[in-house]
Amino acid sequence: MTDRTRVLVVGTGAIGSFYGAILARAGAQVEVVSRSEHQQMREHGVRVDSSKMGDLSFQPATVYNDTSEVETPPDLLLLCVKVLDDIDRAELIRPAVGPDTAIVLIENGIEIEPPLVEAFPDNPLVSCLAFVAASRVGPAHTEHKAYGRLVIGSYPSGINPAAEQLSKLLEQGGINAPLAENLVTERWRKAVWNAAFNPLSVIAGGATTTDLLGSDNEQRLGTILMQEVCDVAAAAGHPMPEDLPEKSVVNTLKMPPYHNSMALDYLNGRDMEVEAILGNVIREARRLDVPVPHLDTVYGAVKILQRTLAGRQAG
Amino acid sequence: MTDRTRVLVVGTGAIGSFYGAILARAGAQVEVVSRSEHQQMREHGVRVDSSKMGDLSFQPATVYNDTSEVETPPDLLLLCVKVLDDIDRAELIRPAVGPDTAIVLIENGIEIEPPLVEAFPDNPLVSCLAFVAASRVGPAHTEHKAYGRLVIGSYPSGINPAAEQLSKLLEQGGINAPLAENLVTERWRKAVWNAAFNPLSVIAGGATTTDLLGSDNEQRLGTILMQEVCDVAAAAGHPMPEDLPEKSVVNTLKMPPYHNSMALDYLNGRDMEVEAILGNVIREARRLDVPVPHLDTVYGAVKILQRTLAGRQAG
Numbered sequence: 216m217t218d219r220t221r222v223l224v225v226g227t228g229a230i231g232s233f234y235g236a237i238l239a240r241a242g243a244q245v246e247v248v249s250r251s252e253h254q255q256m257r258e259h260g261v262r263v264d265s266s267k268m269g270d271l272s273f274q275p276a277t278v279y280n281d282t283s284e285v286e287t288p289p290d291l292l293l294l295c296v297k298v299l300d301d302i303d304r305a306e307l308i309r310p311a312v313g314p315d316t317a318i319v320l321i322e323n324g325i326e327i328e329p330p331l332v333e334a335f336p337d338n339p340l341v342s343c344l345a346f347v348a349a350s351r352v353g354p355a356h357t358e359h360k361a362y363g364r365l366v367i368g369s370y371p372s373g374i375n376p377a378a379e380q381l382s383k384l385l386e387q388g389g390i391n392a393p394l395a396e397n398l399v400t401e402r403w404r405k406a407v408w409n410a411a412f413n414p415l416s417v418i419a420g421g422a423t424t425t426d427l428l429g430s431d432n433e434q435r436l437g438t439i440l441m442q443e444v445c446d447v448a449a450a451a452g453h454p455m456p457e458d459l460p461e462k463s464v465v466n467t468l469k470m471p472p473y474h475n476s477m478a479l480d481y482l483n484g485r486d487m488e489v490e491a492i493l494g495n496v497i498r499e500a501r502r503l504d505v506p507v508p509h510l511d512t513v514y515g516a517v518k519i520l521q522r523t524l525a526g527r528q529a530g
Numbered sequence: 531m532t533d534r535t536r537v538l539v540v541g542t543g544a545i546g547s548f549y550g551a552i553l554a555r556a557g558a559q560v561e562v563v564s565r566s567e568h569q570q571m572r573e574h575g576v577r578v579d580s581s582k583m584g585d586l587s588f589q590p591a592t593v594y595n596d597t598s599e600v601e602t603p604p605d606l607l608l609l610c611v612k613v614l615d616d617i618d619r620a621e622l623i624r625p626a627v628g629p630d631t632a633i634v635l636i637e638n639g640i641e642i643e644p645p646l647v648e649a650f651p652d653n654p655l656v657s658c659l660a661f662v663a664a665s666r667v668g669p670a671h672t673e674h675k676a677y678g679r680l681v682i683g684s685y686p687s688g689i690n691p692a693a694e695q696l697s698k699l700l701e702q703g704g705i706n707a708p709l710a711e712n713l714v715t716e717r718w719r720k721a722v723w724n725a726a727f728n729p730l731s732v733i734a735g736g737a738t739t740t741d742l743l744g745s746d747n748e749q750r751l752g753t754i755l756m757q758e759v760c761d762v763a764a765a766a767g768h769p770m771p772e773d774l775p776e777k778s779v780v781n782t783l784k785m786p787p788y789h790n791s792m793a794l795d796y797l798n799g800r801d802m803e804v805e806a807i808l809g810n811v812i813r814e815a816r817r818l819d820v821p822v823p824h825l826d827t828v829y830g831a832v833k834i835l836q837r838t839l840a841g842r843q844a845g
Binding site for chain 2: 415419422423427436439440515517519520522523
């Protein structure tokens with residue numbers, strides 16, 4: 216690799232903008248792909264305001280409309296788009312992937328790596344979990360509110376040189392970026408909360424964490440939902456600590472009320488990552504023959520809700 | 531009793547207006563209690579348009595603001611208000627209940643009789659199940675669309691003279707009004723659909739029947755939810771036919787898509803009968819030690835939704 220790492224960010228939402236900014240800050244040559252905000256980004260750059268780290272705005276080396284315009288493949292391709300049924304992520308990035316390009320997933324969910332492994336079997340794959348509070352506040356404008364840690368590993372396990380390189384750059388940029396030998400286990404750990412509470416908050420009308428855990432009965436429900444995710448994780452070879460569900464309830468109740476990402480998507484009429492967050496957990500449960508009656512019910516209700524919303528838009 | 535049966539309707543929504551109209555048509559002396567539409571009803575009567583039966587509008591013998599104004603207790607007191615946590619139905623009707631007044635419940639849900647039995651242990655109690663499509667279309671104005679059958683019995687079982695009298699009057703008024711020896715069993719039969727689908731349609735954003743059963747997965751969920759209600763019903767001494775859940779799915783799919791009453795309440799921002807329809811089924815399940823994980827999840831989600839909606843109104 217050359218002295219200056221070449222990074223291409225595909226998906227310039229809050230996550231892509233924030234980590235792109237950190238990498239630019241660390242000295243990487245950061246290019247971005249943005250169809251809708253192409254003009255804005257080319258003229259004014261990518262604006263990122265952080266309450267903790269100050270102004271992180273950066274001017275991308277190149278702003279592409281589309282991956283098909285990329286002539287020199289990057290060293291690291293950061294894939295930061297939502298995982299949705301109607302987006303073929305492999306096809307989206309294919310034109311920009313060279314023989315040595317490492318594909319870096321900064322995305323939510325379980326079992327989101329296999330389609331990319333299948334499409335690019337010879338490329339290094341890096342899988343990451345973001346623990347960050349950041350949101351879009353306007354065109355090409357992101358606000359970073361808190362946290363920022365990125366947990367990095369290879370898929371399905373181990374640590375490849377691209378993961379090490381990414382971690383080093385992010386640490387240089389001022390972010391905590393630990394390497395994890397068992398990234399998939401970390402994904403399951405994050406899924407325990409997300410699969411249980413994200414879709415539940417949606418069918419509960421876009422509930423905050425406080426409303427989700429507002430009574431003993433609902434705390435019991437939340438605990439059972441998390442326990443079912445733990446059961447699937449254990450069957451999949453990723454056992455979680457026994458007290459994780461109870462501890463998660465206690466910790467969530469200590470925090471000020473907030474809307475999780477899927478609740479925000481719902482309240483803002485945006486697409487929701489139902490399959491990546493919960494559907495893939497359900498499919499793993501079926502494959503491994505683990506009963507998940509409470510998760511099944513939430514999944515069924517949220518699928519009906521999506522159908523209801525789609526019908527209302529169409530009608 | 532006198533020649534002309536004296537009827538008092540408490541709760542002049544679609545149900546109270548429709549059955550009040552049928553009883554007036556049968557020659558009963560019908561009085562009504564309405565606080566909000568008192569003036570309208572006194573001047574213009576209660577308007578009921580039926581696509582099947584024509585104009586059923588009637589002029590009540592008296593329109594009261596409140597039950598405290600009632601001087602001569604009725605023979606039959608029709609209680610047609612929603613069953614909600616913050617309405618004490620016994621206190622609502624107490625001033626109008628005489629020693630011989632039969633209390634007639636035309637209300638939805640399970641285990642809704644006990645508070646009235648407790649408050650009026652010496653009065654005849656009649657419990658009814660309405661199978662009618664009627665809705666309010668304006669102040670003191672109800673539209674009857676289809677059906678109308680009222681299933682009538684005593685509580686907890688048998689048939690008392692007041693039930694017979696009511697049935698006879700309604701049949702005279704042109705309505706099918708069968709007597710049921712085991713009215714509570716009939717309530718459970720109706721609950722199999724209502725407890726399963728009414729709250730589910732709410733957490734699914736106010737879904738229609740077609741959306742509720744829009745895929746194999748959701749048909750399976752609906753069947754399991756109904757089976758859980760059947761399990762509770764059986765443990766409570768009211769076994770249902772084994773094929774009831776499957777048959778209900780098939781029958782529902784044959785009908786044109788519609789919003790059930792709770793979905794309509796939700797979509798119109800009105801109070802929902804969650805406890806009468808589902809909460810009481812859950813409590814019976816607990817008492818009888820019947821596992822109902824799918825119903826538990828729907829119940830939890832709809833309770834969180836109610837909290838979310840209340841918080842939004844307050845905030």
